[in-house]
Amino acid sequence: MQKAMGGGTVCRLEFFFFIGSTYSYLSVSRASELATRSGAELVWRPFSVRTLMREQNNVPFAGKPSKTRYMWRDLERRAMRFGVPFRGAPPYPIDADELANRVATLAADEGWCEQFTRAAYAAWFEAHRDPGQSQVLYEIVSALGRDPQACVARANEEPVRASYARATDRARELGIFGSPTFVAADGEIFWGDDRLEDAIDWTRCHATKG
Amino acid sequence: MQKAMGGGTVCRLEFFFFIGSTYSYLSVSRASELATRSGAELVWRPFSVRTLMREQNNVPFAGKPSKTRYMWRDLERRAMRFGVPFRGAPPYPIDADELANRVATLAADEGWCEQFTRAAYAAWFEAHRDPGQSQVLYEIVSALGRDPQACVARANEEPVRASYARATDRARELGIFGSPTFVAADGEIFWGDDRLEDAIDWTRCHATKG
Numbered sequence: 001m002q003k004a005m006g007g008g009t010v011c012r013l014e015f016f017f018f019i020g021s022t023y024s025y026l027s028v029s030r031a032s033e034l035a036t037r038s039g040a041e042l043v044w045r046p047f048s049v050r051t052l053m054r055e056q057n058n059v060p061f062a063g064k065p066s067k068t069r070y071m072w073r074d075l076e077r078r079a080m081r082f083g084v085p086f087r088g089a090p091p092y093p094i095d096a097d098e099l100a101n102r103v104a105t106l107a108a109d110e111g112w113c114e115q116f117t118r119a120a121y122a123a124w125f126e127a128h129r130d131p132g133q134s135q136v137l138y139e140i141v142s143a144l145g146r147d148p149q150a151c152v153a154r155a156n157e158e159p160v161r162a163s164y165a166r167a168t169d170r171a172r173e174l175g176i177f178g179s180p181t182f183v184a185a186d187g188e189i190f191w192g193d194d195r196l197e198d199a200i201d202w203t204r205c206h207a208t209k210g
Numbered sequence: 211m212q213k214a215m216g217g218g219t220v221c222r223l224e225f226f227f228f229i230g231s232t233y234s235y236l237s238v239s240r241a242s243e244l245a246t247r248s249g250a251e252l253v254w255r256p257f258s259v260r261t262l263m264r265e266q267n268n269v270p271f272a273g274k275p276s277k278t279r280y281m282w283r284d285l286e287r288r289a290m291r292f293g294v295p296f297r298g299a300p301p302y303p304i305d306a307d308e309l310a311n312r313v314a315t316l317a318a319d320e321g322w323c324e325q326f327t328r329a330a331y332a333a334w335f336e337a338h339r340d341p342g343q344s345q346v347l348y349e350i351v352s353a354l355g356r357d358p359q360a361c362v363a364r365a366n367e368e369p370v371r372a373s374y375a376r377a378t379d380r381a382r383e384l385g386i387f388g389s390p391t392f393v394a395a396d397g398e399i400f401w402g403d404d405r406l407e408d409a410i411d412w413t414r415c416h417a418t419k420g
Contacts, residue, residue: 056274064266066387070401077408177276191280194404198287 011203013040014183016171018049019104019120019131020095021179022075026193028121029084031180032114038200044113046104047167049179056177061092078193090124095132098164102155103137105164115144221413223250224393226381228259229314229330229341230305231389232285236403238331239294241390242324248410254323256314257377259389266387271302288403300334305342308374312365313347315374325354 015031017024035042053059061068072089079086095101100120107116119140120131129136138148154160174183182190182199186206190199225241227234245252263269271278282299289296305311310330317326329350330341339346348358364370384393392400392409396416400409 056276058274058277064268064387066266066382066385067268069385070387070399074401074405081408172276175276175279177274177280189280191284195284198291 011040011206012043012185013199013203014043014045016045016047016049016167016174016176016179016181016183017117018047018179019100019117019124020093020098021049022071022092023078023193024180025121025125026075026078026082026084027180027196028117030082031182031196034196034200038204040200040203044104044108044117045167045171046101046108046113046117046164047171047176047179048098048101048164049171049176050098051168052172052177055172058177060178085126087126087128090128091130094124094130097132099134099152099155100131100137102160102164103141103151105167106151106155106160109160109163112144112146116140119144221250221416222253222395223409223413224253224255226255226257226259226377226384226386226389226391226393227327228257228389229310229327229334230303230308231259232281232302233288233403234390235331235335236285236288236292236294237390237406238327240292240403241392241406244406244410248414250410250413254314254318254327255377255381256311256318256323256327256374257381257386257389258308258311258374259381259386260308261378262382262387265382268387270388295336297336297338300338301340304334304340307342309344309362309365310341310347312370312374313351313361315377316361316365316370319370319373322354322356326350329354 013035015027017027032042061071076086078084104113104117104120107113123129123131123136123140131137131140134152137152141148141151171181174181174187174189176183176189176191178191180191180193180196182196184190184199184203184206188199188202188206190196190202223245225237227237242252271281286296288294314323314327314330317323333339333341333346333350341347341350344362347362351358351361381391384391384397384399386393386399386401388401390401390403390406392406394400394409394413394416398409398412398416400406400412
């Protein structure tokens with residue numbers, strides 16, 4: 001927590017997400033604006049929810065047609081409510097090798113994670129393309145004015161893999177089991193786009209007055 | 211849908227629930243008031259979510275300690291937000307024979323379902339007792355001024371079992387997979403206490419003007 005220019009406090013809210021989580025699309029689209037409005041600093045944290053779900057035997061949709069059908073419909077309704085584009089269910093699952101998530105990790109280390117993640121979700125939900133596929137990923141990274149080959153090479157190397165694994169370890173230690181999850185400065189966790197407002201309220205209520 | 215006295219419309223919102231669902235506690239505590247305030251008629255529908263979850267291989271908490279821990283904490287926070295009593299995690303799971311749910315079915319057929327369900331949840335969440343156990347069930351039914359032995363006998367007989375099975379069949383046909391689920395008159399479904407407000411808004415927006 002740090003003092004803001006105006007003498008108030010800036011509270012940190014960590015945003016743990018996985019590119020491939022469907023509901024995270026809503027949070028990727030709206031978390032920044034909500035955080036900014038409330039004076040919270042949003043920290044983007046890509047992590048491998050897939051690893052944690054495997055470990056925890058947490059299978060939300062595969063083999064569950066009623067629940068899956070509902071999820072897309074609910075996502076559509078929530079997107080409408082928030083004015084977020086929704087053009088029908090995109091391909092699912094995506095990012096088989098978690099390459100897009102590792103590029104997001106590199107981007108987080110370098111300060112362009114939000115830009116990249118928004119672009120990856122736009123490719124997925126608006127163009128119905130898998131941002132984990134090389135060609136799509138190259139286009140996304142190029143459009144951000146970066147060298148796609150260099151980025152993908154680095155995303156495949158050990159330092160970025162280790163950084164991604166550390167974020168995943170930290171998520172596990174925090175008790176995270178799904179994406180998106182918001183973590184307040186005091187360690188309180190909020191799972192789901194539908195808890196984003198609660199997380200922001202919590203961050204505001206539990207800020208030490210400057 | 212029917213005309214209300216004042217010339218407006220009364221829309222029906224069906225409330226599918228299972229006594230034993232943790233988050234349904236919040237809906238049992240607050241759905242009536244929200245529905246009344248919005249002019250919707252709330253219809254209480256006990257059903258065997260356990261049957262559907264078994265069929266759909268939907269295991270939300272068993273063997274998932276992180277998710278379970280989070281669920282209780284989230285429930286506690288939501289209860290605080292709504293002014294609903296919460297005295298720590300009650301016994302879980304409960305109602306092994308679905309007897310409390312079958313008494314709720316009898317009560318729904320006879321018009322005292324809300325009373326019974328509220329009392330069952332109070333026993334569970336406030337006194338930390340399992341409303342599916344005979345002794346607890348007898349006390350709940352007696353306190354409502356009814357004959358517990360007669361009620362339990364009827365809950366064990368074929369007509370009530372058939373009625374419970376029909377509600378479960380209907381839930382399956384509607385695409386329901388969890389409790390609570392709210393069903394609008396046009397068949398739109400909303401899963402979770404955190405979609406109760408959305409369900410009420412939907413019911414209001416989609417009411418045919420009288």
